[in-house]
Amino acid sequence: MSSDPEESRQPDPTDPWDEAVLEAVFAQSDVGLHVLDTDLRVVRVNTVAVGIRGISADRILGLPASEAYAPAGVSVDEDVLRKVLATGHPALDRLVTGRPPTDPHTKHVFSVSAHRLQDRRGTVLGVVVTSTDVTERERAHARLRLLHDVHERIGTSLDVERTARELVDVTVPGFADWVVVALTDAVLKGRAPGLLSRDPAPLLRCAATGRTGAAPPVPEAGAVLLPGIFGATLPSSASLLPPDGHGGAPGARLVTPLAVRGQIFGAVAFRRANGGESYGEEDIALAEGIASRTATCLENALRFTREHIVMTALRSWPLRQEQATQSAVDVALRHRPGGSAAGSWFDVIPLPGARVALVVGQVEQAGLSAVATMSRLRTAVHSLTTLDLDPHELLARLHATTLRLSAEQDTSTGAGSAPDSAGPPEGGDHPTASCTIAVHDPVDGRLDIARAGSSLFAVVRPDGSVDTKPVDDGPLLGAEGPPFACSTFSLPEGSTLCLASAAESGDAGPRTAEVVNALAHPDRTPEAMADAVKRLLAPDRVLLIARTRHLPPSELGQWAVPFDFSAVGTARAHVEERLRQWKHPVDPFTATLVVSELVTNAVRYGAAPIVLRLITDGDTLTCEVSDAGQAAPHLRHAKAVDEGGRGLLICATLADNWGVRHTDEGKTVWAELRPEGEGTAP
Structure with missing residues (x-):
C-alpha cells in the first residue's frame, strides 16, 4: 500500500474494494x-x-x-x-x-x-x-411554529369576536384552506357560555371564517351552524368527520369544540382543499392545542367583559348631579379607558349651603376586587359627607373604613388581624387607595383640600398662573394612616381645579411642564381643558375639571344677630322680608319658625357672635345660624310637661334636611327647606 496521503485519498477503479464500496452505496x-x-x-x-x-x-x-x-x-x-x-x-x-x-x-x-x-x-x-x-421533521417543525404563532397571535385583545378572527388568521393557509369558527349566543353577547359539554347540540352562530382561493364558500356571519358543519352533535374532542352532504366542501372535516372546564364557548371546523393532504393524528392533536388556547382566551375575554360591565356600572353610580352643583362649579369629567379594570373613580357631591365636594380616588390594585373596593369606598364617602366633616377628617374616617375592608378580606381568606386594628394587616395583599377631596364654598370662595396618596392636583387662577402643588402628598388610605396633608385657600371666581386619579406604581404620571401647558389657558372651557389633560393620563385613569363660581349677592342674605333672646323677633323679620324680595316658593311661616328655633338655641347654648345666613339655590332655601360655641347640639324628645327642649325636633320635623358643621371659629347649624310637594332631593 502506498504511503502517499494524496494517493491514499484517490479511489483506484481497479481496486475491488472501491468498486464494492461504490456498489454498496x-x-x-x-x-x-x-x-x-x-x-x-x-x-x-x-x-x-x-x-x-x-x-x-x-x-x-x-x-x-x-x-x-x-x-x-x-x-x-x-x-x-x-x-x-x-x-x-x-x-x-x-x-x-x-x-x-x-x-x-x-x-x-x-x-x-x-x-x-x-x-x-x-x-x-x-x-x-x-x-x-425530511418530511416528518419539517412537519414537526411546522407544527411547533404554528403553536408558537397560536400563542403569540391569538388573544391579543379581550374581545371574543376578534379572538375568533385571530384563530382564522393564524390557521389559514398553513393548517387549513377553509376555517369556520362558531360561538354560542351567550358568548357573542358577552355572557357566560351557559352550555356544558354534555349538551349534544348547542346553538352555534358563525363568528369568523377564512379560506384560500381554492376552497369552497364559507357561511355568512351569524348563520346557525349546528347541525351541519359541526355534525348532528358536537364532538366532545377533536374529531375527523366525513363530508357533510349539505352542499359544503368535499373531503373530511376536522372539528373540535372550544371548551374550558366543561363549558362550551363554541367550535371550529378545518378543511383542506381538494387534492390537499388529509389530516392525520398529529393534526388532530394540534387542532386540540389550538382550540384549547383559543377557548382560554375567550374565557379571559368574557371575564374582562363582565368585570368591565360591573366596573362601568359601579363607576357610573351615583349619577352626575350637575343641577345640584351648578351654583358652585362647572365640571367636566373624563375617563381614559385602558382595559385593566382599575378602581378609579370621581364624584361631584352637593353639600348643604350650595357647597360642593370634588372627589377623585384610585384603588391601587387592579381587577374586579379593586372595583368592588372602589364601590364601597365611594359609598363611604357619600355617607361621610352627610356628617359635614372637614376633608382631612373625612379621609381619616375613610382610612378606618379601608382597614376594615382589609380585615374582612383577610378573614375571608383565613388570615388576618382584628377589624379594629390601628394599622394595615400584616401579610397578605390588603387594599390601599389614594384619594383627594376638595370642598368649595361658593359664598366666599373658600377651598378646603385634603389628600391621601399622590395624584395629579392643580389650581389654575383666572390670570393663567398654575399651582401644581397646592397640597402635599399624603399617606395612602389603608397604609400609614393619619394625619393627611390638607390646605385651605380663598379662590377668586373663575379659578379652575384639576384632579386626576393616581398613576400606576412606578409611573410618575405626566410631567409638570406638560400639565402646565395643558392648563395655562383660563380662556378655555372646562371641557376643552379636560380634553387636553386626558391625553396625558395613564390608561384607566379618571379626570375631573371644575371651574369655580361665586354666589351673586342677590342669592345671599346675611345678618349679625345680637346675643340676646330679644333678637329672635328681628331674625324672623329679616327672613320674612328677604323671602318677599326673592318671591321664594318656600312657606314663610315654616322658614321663620325654623330660624326662630335655631337662633334661640344659639343664644341659649352657644356663644357670641351669632350670624344668620339665608342661601337660595333654585327652589331650595338654606337657613344657617353660626355661633362661636363648640358644643354640638343633639336632637332630644322633650317630656309632655317640659316647657322647652323642642327646638331641634321642630327643625327636624319641618326641614327636609338639617345638620351641624364645625369650623375653627365655632359651629354652624343649618336646615334646608323646599316647597311643599317637592320632597327630599334624591
Missing part, C-alpha cells in the same frame, strides 16, 4: 444518489432515489435533470448546480418539495446537497446530488 444506502454529467443530464441513480421518486431509472437516464424530475413536482435549480460545477463548493442542506407519483396527495420535503465530481487528474466529470426525505 448505490444499492444499500438510505440516502438517494443522483449523478449528473456536466450538462446536468442524469447519468445514474441509486435504488433509494428511484424508490422515493416512484419513477423507474430507464425513464430518467439521459434526460436533463429539470425534465427528469418534473413528473415528481420537483423544481431543479440549475443555477445552483452549475455554480457547484464551476467552483467546486458544495451546496448543502437545501430543502426541495415534491409529490412523488407513489404518494401524489402528500407534499414531501427533501434535504438536498450537491458535490462536484472529478477524476484523479482534476477533470470535472459532473455533480452528485444526495437527497434525504
Whole structure:
C-alpha cells in the first residue's frame, strides 16, 4: 500500500474494494444518489432515489435533470448546480418539495446537497446530488411554529369576536384552506357560555371564517351552524368527520369544540382543499392545542367583559348631579379607558349651603376586587359627607373604613388581624387607595383640600398662573394612616381645579411642564381643558375639571344677630322680608319658625357672635345660624310637661334636611327647606 496521503485519498477503479464500496452505496444506502454529467443530464441513480421518486431509472437516464424530475413536482435549480460545477463548493442542506407519483396527495420535503465530481487528474466529470426525505421533521417543525404563532397571535385583545378572527388568521393557509369558527349566543353577547359539554347540540352562530382561493364558500356571519358543519352533535374532542352532504366542501372535516372546564364557548371546523393532504393524528392533536388556547382566551375575554360591565356600572353610580352643583362649579369629567379594570373613580357631591365636594380616588390594585373596593369606598364617602366633616377628617374616617375592608378580606381568606386594628394587616395583599377631596364654598370662595396618596392636583387662577402643588402628598388610605396633608385657600371666581386619579406604581404620571401647558389657558372651557389633560393620563385613569363660581349677592342674605333672646323677633323679620324680595316658593311661616328655633338655641347654648345666613339655590332655601360655641347640639324628645327642649325636633320635623358643621371659629347649624310637594332631593 502506498504511503502517499494524496494517493491514499484517490479511489483506484481497479481496486475491488472501491468498486464494492461504490456498489454498496448505490444499492444499500438510505440516502438517494443522483449523478449528473456536466450538462446536468442524469447519468445514474441509486435504488433509494428511484424508490422515493416512484419513477423507474430507464425513464430518467439521459434526460436533463429539470425534465427528469418534473413528473415528481420537483423544481431543479440549475443555477445552483452549475455554480457547484464551476467552483467546486458544495451546496448543502437545501430543502426541495415534491409529490412523488407513489404518494401524489402528500407534499414531501427533501434535504438536498450537491458535490462536484472529478477524476484523479482534476477533470470535472459532473455533480452528485444526495437527497434525504425530511418530511416528518419539517412537519414537526411546522407544527411547533404554528403553536408558537397560536400563542403569540391569538388573544391579543379581550374581545371574543376578534379572538375568533385571530384563530382564522393564524390557521389559514398553513393548517387549513377553509376555517369556520362558531360561538354560542351567550358568548357573542358577552355572557357566560351557559352550555356544558354534555349538551349534544348547542346553538352555534358563525363568528369568523377564512379560506384560500381554492376552497369552497364559507357561511355568512351569524348563520346557525349546528347541525351541519359541526355534525348532528358536537364532538366532545377533536374529531375527523366525513363530508357533510349539505352542499359544503368535499373531503373530511376536522372539528373540535372550544371548551374550558366543561363549558362550551363554541367550535371550529378545518378543511383542506381538494387534492390537499388529509389530516392525520398529529393534526388532530394540534387542532386540540389550538382550540384549547383559543377557548382560554375567550374565557379571559368574557371575564374582562363582565368585570368591565360591573366596573362601568359601579363607576357610573351615583349619577352626575350637575343641577345640584351648578351654583358652585362647572365640571367636566373624563375617563381614559385602558382595559385593566382599575378602581378609579370621581364624584361631584352637593353639600348643604350650595357647597360642593370634588372627589377623585384610585384603588391601587387592579381587577374586579379593586372595583368592588372602589364601590364601597365611594359609598363611604357619600355617607361621610352627610356628617359635614372637614376633608382631612373625612379621609381619616375613610382610612378606618379601608382597614376594615382589609380585615374582612383577610378573614375571608383565613388570615388576618382584628377589624379594629390601628394599622394595615400584616401579610397578605390588603387594599390601599389614594384619594383627594376638595370642598368649595361658593359664598366666599373658600377651598378646603385634603389628600391621601399622590395624584395629579392643580389650581389654575383666572390670570393663567398654575399651582401644581397646592397640597402635599399624603399617606395612602389603608397604609400609614393619619394625619393627611390638607390646605385651605380663598379662590377668586373663575379659578379652575384639576384632579386626576393616581398613576400606576412606578409611573410618575405626566410631567409638570406638560400639565402646565395643558392648563395655562383660563380662556378655555372646562371641557376643552379636560380634553387636553386626558391625553396625558395613564390608561384607566379618571379626570375631573371644575371651574369655580361665586354666589351673586342677590342669592345671599346675611345678618349679625345680637346675643340676646330679644333678637329672635328681628331674625324672623329679616327672613320674612328677604323671602318677599326673592318671591321664594318656600312657606314663610315654616322658614321663620325654623330660624326662630335655631337662633334661640344659639343664644341659649352657644356663644357670641351669632350670624344668620339665608342661601337660595333654585327652589331650595338654606337657613344657617353660626355661633362661636363648640358644643354640638343633639336632637332630644322633650317630656309632655317640659316647657322647652323642642327646638331641634321642630327643625327636624319641618326641614327636609338639617345638620351641624364645625369650623375653627365655632359651629354652624343649618336646615334646608323646599316647597311643599317637592320632597327630599334624591
